[in-house]
Amino acid sequence: MAITEARPVARPEPFGRRLLSWLTTTDHKRIGILYIINSLAFFVIAGIFALLMRTELARPGQQLLSPRAYDQVFTEHGTLMIFLFIFPMLAAFGNYLVPLQIGALDMAFPRINALSFWLLPVGGLTVLSGFLVKGGAGASGWTAFAPLSVQGGAGMDLWILGIVIVGVSSILGAINFIVTILRMRAPGMTMFRMPIFCWGVLTTSLLVALAAPVLTAAMVMLFADRHLGTVFFDASRGGSPLLYQNTFWFFGHPEVYILILTAWAIVSEILPVFSGKPLFGYRGVVLAFLMIATLSFTVWAHHMFVTGAVELPFFSATTEMISIPTGVLFFNWLATLWKGKLRFEPPMMFALGFIGLFLVGGIDGVWQAAPAMDFALHDTYWVVAHIHYVLFGGTVFGIMAGLFFWFPKITGRYLSRKLGIWQFWVQFVGFNLTFFPMHILGLRGMPRRVADYAANRGWTGLNTLETVGAYIIAISMVLFFVNVFVSLRKPREAPDDAWGTSNSLEWATSSPPPPHNFDRLPEVHSLRPVRDLRLAAQGLAGEEGSS
Amino acid sequence: MRSTTLRRSLRGLAMAVAGACLAGCTQQPATEQAQETHRLFYITLALATLVFVGVEGALLWAIVRYRRRRADEDEGPQWHGTNRMILLFFLIGTVIVATLYPFGEITLARVEQNPQSPEVIDITGSQWQWSAFYENEGVVVSGKSFVRPLVMEVPVDEPIHIHIVSNDVMHEFFVPAFYFMRNAMPGHPNDFTWTPNRLGTFQGQCAEYCGLGHYQMRFVVRVVTPTDFMAWVKQERKAALSINCPQTSGASVHITAHNISWDTNCIHVPAGTQIALTITNDDGGIDHNFAIWNGIDTAHQFFASGKFPGVATRTETIPTLQPGRYYFQCNVHGPAMSGVFIVGNPPSGQKGS
Numbered sequence: 028m029a030i031t032e033a034r035p036v037a038r039p040e041p042f043g044r045r046l047l048s049w050l051t052t053t054d055h056k057r058i059g060i061l062y063i064i065n066s067l068a069f070f071v072i073a074g075i076f077a078l079l080m081r082t083e084l085a086r087p088g089q090q091l092l093s094p095r096a097y098d099q100v101f102t103e104h105g106t107l108m109i110f111l112f113i114f115p116m117l118a119a120f121g122n123y124l125v126p127l128q129i130g131a132l133d134m135a136f137p138r139i140n141a142l143s144f145w146l147l148p149v150g151g152l153t154v155l156s157g158f159l160v161k162g163g164a165g166a167s168g169w170t171a172f173a174p175l176s177v178q179g180g181a182g183m184d185l186w187i188l189g190i191v192i193v194g195v196s197s198i199l200g201a202i203n204f205i206v207t208i209l210r211m212r213a214p215g216m217t218m219f220r221m222p223i224f225c226w227g228v229l230t231t232s233l234l235v236a237l238a239a240p241v242l243t244a245a246m247v248m249l250f251a252d253r254h255l256g257t258v259f260f261d262a263s264r265g266g267s268p269l270l271y272q273n274t275f276w277f278f279g280h281p282e283v284y285i286l287i288l289t290a291w292a293i294v295s296e297i298l299p300v301f302s303g304k305p306l307f308g309y310r311g312v313v314l315a316f317l318m319i320a321t322l323s324f325t326v327w328a329h330h331m332f333v334t335g336a337v338e339l340p341f342f343s344a345t346t347e348m349i350s351i352p353t354g355v356l357f358f359n360w361l362a363t364l365w366k367g368k369l370r371f372e373p374p375m376m377f378a379l380g381f382i383g384l385f386l387v388g389g390i391d392g393v394w395q396a397a398p399a400m401d402f403a404l405h406d407t408y409w410v411v412a413h414i415h416y417v418l419f420g421g422t423v424f425g426i427m428a429g430l431f432f433w434f435p436k437i438t439g440r441y442l443s444r445k446l447g448i449w450q451f452w453v454q455f456v457g458f459n460l461t462f463f464p465m466h467i468l469g470l471r472g473m474p475r476r477v478a479d480y481a482a483n484r485g486w487t488g489l490n491t492l493e494t495v496g497a498y499i500i501a502i503s504m505v506l507f508f509v510n511v512f513v514s515l516r517k518p519r520e521a522p523d524d525a526w527g528t529s530n531s532l533e534w535a536t537s538s539p540p541p542p543h544n545f546d547r548l549p550e551v552h553s554l555r556p557v558r559d560l561r562l563a564a565q566g567l568a569g570e571e572g573s574s
Numbered sequence: 575m576r577s578t579t580l581r582r583s584l585r586g587l588a589m590a591v592a593g594a595c596l597a598g599c600t601q602q603p604a605t606e607q608a609q610e611t612h613r614l615f616y617i618t619l620a621l622a623t624l625v626f627v628g629v630e631g632a633l634l635w636a637i638v639r640y641r642r643r644r645a646d647e648d649e650g651p652q653w654h655g656t657n658r659m660i661l662l663f664f665l666i667g668t669v670i671v672a673t674l675y676p677f678g679e680i681t682l683a684r685v686e687q688n689p690q691s692p693e694v695i696d697i698t699g700s701q702w703q704w705s706a707f708y709e710n711e712g713v714v715v716s717g718k719s720f721v722r723p724l725v726m727e728v729p730v731d732e733p734i735h736i737h738i739v740s741n742d743v744m745h746e747f748f749v750p751a752f753y754f755m756r757n758a759m760p761g762h763p764n765d766f767t768w769t770p771n772r773l774g775t776f777q778g779q780c781a782e783y784c785g786l787g788h789y790q791m792r793f794v795v796r797v798v799t800p801t802d803f804m805a806w807v808k809q810e811r812k813a814a815l816s817i818n819c820p821q822t823s824g825a826s827v828h829i830t831a832h833n834i835s836w837d838t839n840c841i842h843v844p845a846g847t848q849i850a851l852t853i854t855n856d857d858g859g860i861d862h863n864f865a866i867w868n869g870i871d872t873a874h875q876f877f878a879s880g881k882f883p884g885v886a887t888r889t890e891t892i893p894t895l896q897p898g899r900y901y902f903q904c905n906v907h908g909p910a911m912s913g914v915f916i917v918g919n920p921p922s923g924q925k926g927s
Binding site: 094095098166167168172174175178262263267268269302303304305307308309310311314333334335336339340343344347348350351352353354355357358359361362364365366367368369370371379382383386387390391393394396397398399400402403405406407466467470471472474475476477478479480481484528 | 599600601608610611614615618622625626629630632633636637640641642643646648649650651652653654655659660663664666667668670671674675677678679681682684685686742743744746748749750751753754755756757759760761762764765766777779780781782783784785786787788789790792859
């Protein structure tokens with residue numbers, strides 16, 4: 028059933044030529060790989076920052092980092108993880124997979140695609156270069172609340188500039204995805220025959236296109252307040268610090284869904300493959316995605332309950348409402364597993380881990396949706412626990428699921444199953460050790476973003492435990508990188524349909540795919556064209572219709 | 575057989591978790607408002623446990639029960655969700671949210687009540703210290719950046735009205751045992767009420783990241799009996815009035831601002847002469863000035879220097895003042911940077927006029 032014909036092995040090109048071809052590529056697959064490498068590089072840097080923080084907080088008193096250094100490190104940890112790891116990592120999957128999944132030759136605007144990638148390392152290094160200037164890197168937290176962010180030296184300016192560059196990159200990328208998905212689908216690939224992953228990317232891209240410009244606006248105002256004499260956020264001269272928060276969170280809450288929606292889509296793509304079943308309610312999931320995206324623009328002020336300056340019942344209601352479509356996703360995932368024939372390959376394990384952990388992040392958020400309770404939990408370690416259950420337990424487990432799932436497609440080689448299973452369990456244990464106790468610390472009143480804490484508050488034991496957990500997570504990541512390194516040295520052995528039970532079009536071409544993606548495009552009659560091919564090869568009829 | 579064992583062990587686990595949590599997770603609430611929030615916490619915990627056990631249980635069940643047997647190469651059953659099932663999914667979530675939301679709103683209404691209160695405290699946050707001005711008692715207490723926390727006392731069983739503002743960046747006044755935090759913002763004061771109902775000493779600290787000294791921006795609230803509170807007020811007043819320091823020999827004074835604090839809380843100058851005042855501002859980029867008032871109520875200002883950012887030094891002239899005790903502060907930072915300005919040798923307690 029190979030759709031791609033065997034082709035002669037190309038002679039290896041000289042290194043300089045090969046490097047140049049990577050630097051100038053407009054091939055969405057190569058750009059996707061660049062996105063992955065770049066994101067993982069920033070993931071490692073931001074992860075090291077996390078270890079530095081955890082090491083400092085293991086015991087009360089100052090050991091490793093001065094408060095000044097700690098403030099920079101926690102700021103850059105958040106900034107890099109959010110803007111330069113998760114955000115572009117999900118875009119990496121989108122870049123590599125969307126054209127393949129919809130049966131397109133490339134993205135709609137290949138050169139803009141290259142531009143939006145190359146802006147990323149530029150933006151990231153701009154942020155990091157703050158460490159080299161007098162006064163150090165930006166140290167106002169990843170949220171950079173004014174008026175604190177109006178203080179600070181050149182590092183803060185570099186931070187603002189870096190964020191603007193990354194913002195431009197993501198806006199360009201989002202527009203590219205939207206146009207690609209709306210205009211480049213193969214014949215027969217109707218919107219409701221698109222893999223659920225593409226719906227995730229489309230919804231995310233709509234969010235980015237609408238929300239990221241608002242972030243840029245906040246950054247421009249901040250820069251103007253710092254250097255051009257404006258007073259947007261200066262209360263003593265008629266401005267308001269609330270303006271910054273309203274602007275930032277109007278971006279910042281859709282942002283949270285930007286950071287998780289594609290991971291939901293990855294998991295929704297993987298569960299059916301390893302359950303031997305279709306996604307239970309495809310249209311229900313699409314509907315849930317769209318509802319969440321819409322609602323996400325109405326909840327921003329739940330980050331501002333404690334300012335005493337927002338309409339509490341309204342934002343509390345919209346926030347709790349968003350859990351309704353999120354619940355629909357969970358029911359769909361469980362129903363997809365139900366009575367299936369589950370195979371526990373590493374992608375499936377990470378996807379199942381995702382469900383179990385993201386659930387905790389969903390539930391502990393409900394506490395904070397009630398303003399009265401938020402008054403007790405906001406800005407404590409409870410919030411740190413919540414965001415990490417969502418973005419690590421959720422998104423990072425989803426990303427790992429995706430990497431293990433598509434690695435054979437991208438490289439033609441499988442990641443080691445054994446190492447993958449080890450990594451999963453080490454990561455699972457380390458993650459829960461690190462982040463679950465943060466709930467309890469939050470309840471005991473430990474505020475976030477503190478460089479140190481008093482020894483007599485009863486916080487020490489749990490902090491030490493969390494630090495141990497953080498190093499266990501680090502071990503799991505080492506296992507991952509070892510796995511990648513080892514697997515890349517193995518011969519290519521993955522067939523087109525690497526897992527044998529795949530559904531979507533990327534599995535119809537060779538692993539890795541040729542530069543032009545498909546030699547011959549299979550006909551698309553249903554949501555699962557590759558399954559149709561498989562059944563046809565067995566002499567069985569595939570499914571007709573759209574879902 | 576196996577399913578009952580599983581169910582029983584799950585139930586046991588849930589109870590163990592809840593039991594452990596009741597003992598150690600939450601603190602004993604110390605205000606009437608905190609009791610409401612504390613109750614809401616456990617109502618939410620009950621519902622959350624239900625959802626958690628339900629979903630994780632179903633997940634574990636699927637993992638154990640539906641694993642593919644060896645040599646089974648067939649697909650699973652190819653059924654999809656019907657529209658009715660999807661609708662049901664939406665309904666389940668709606669019911670849960672509709673159950674929970676009213677509890678939150680009821681609690682919110684109780685926590686947000688602002689009853690009339692004779693006890694009004696103005697809290698001011700600045701980088702990186704808190705100060706408290708008791709409006710009716712005329713008492714001011716303040717912490718000092720990196721040196722000591724603010725220590726304030728409040729009477730038990732009385733609504734305490736707090737009016738809070740910041741004079742630089744965003745801060746947050748947070749007492750964990752009161753289950754409450756509220757931003758101190760520049761230009762946008764906030765008001766709320768605590769009714770402490772438990773005697774004790776409660777630790778608090780700034781919860782909104784506010785820069786270098788954030789982690790040290792601590793304060794202590796002592797909830798005491800009304801009698802003890804009166805005694806404390808009296809003592810603080812007396813302490814303020816009895817602040818004394820030796821008179822400077824010449825007609826010049828030097829004062830330094832560092833970390834939003836003056837280097838002294840008492841200046842004593844000779845009567846009948848102008849004073850050359852030298853102000854050193856060590857706080858880079860932060861404005862300070864030096865002003866002399868009648869008292870903490872700041873009804874009449876006798877002198878105010880120009881406001882200027884650090885790091886810089888300026889000299890100005892204070893006009894001749896009547897002998898007496900005055901109050902000085904930085905007008906930008908208020909009571910957080912204040913002290914006594916004594917002219918001549920007035921009898922103890924006599925205010926300047």
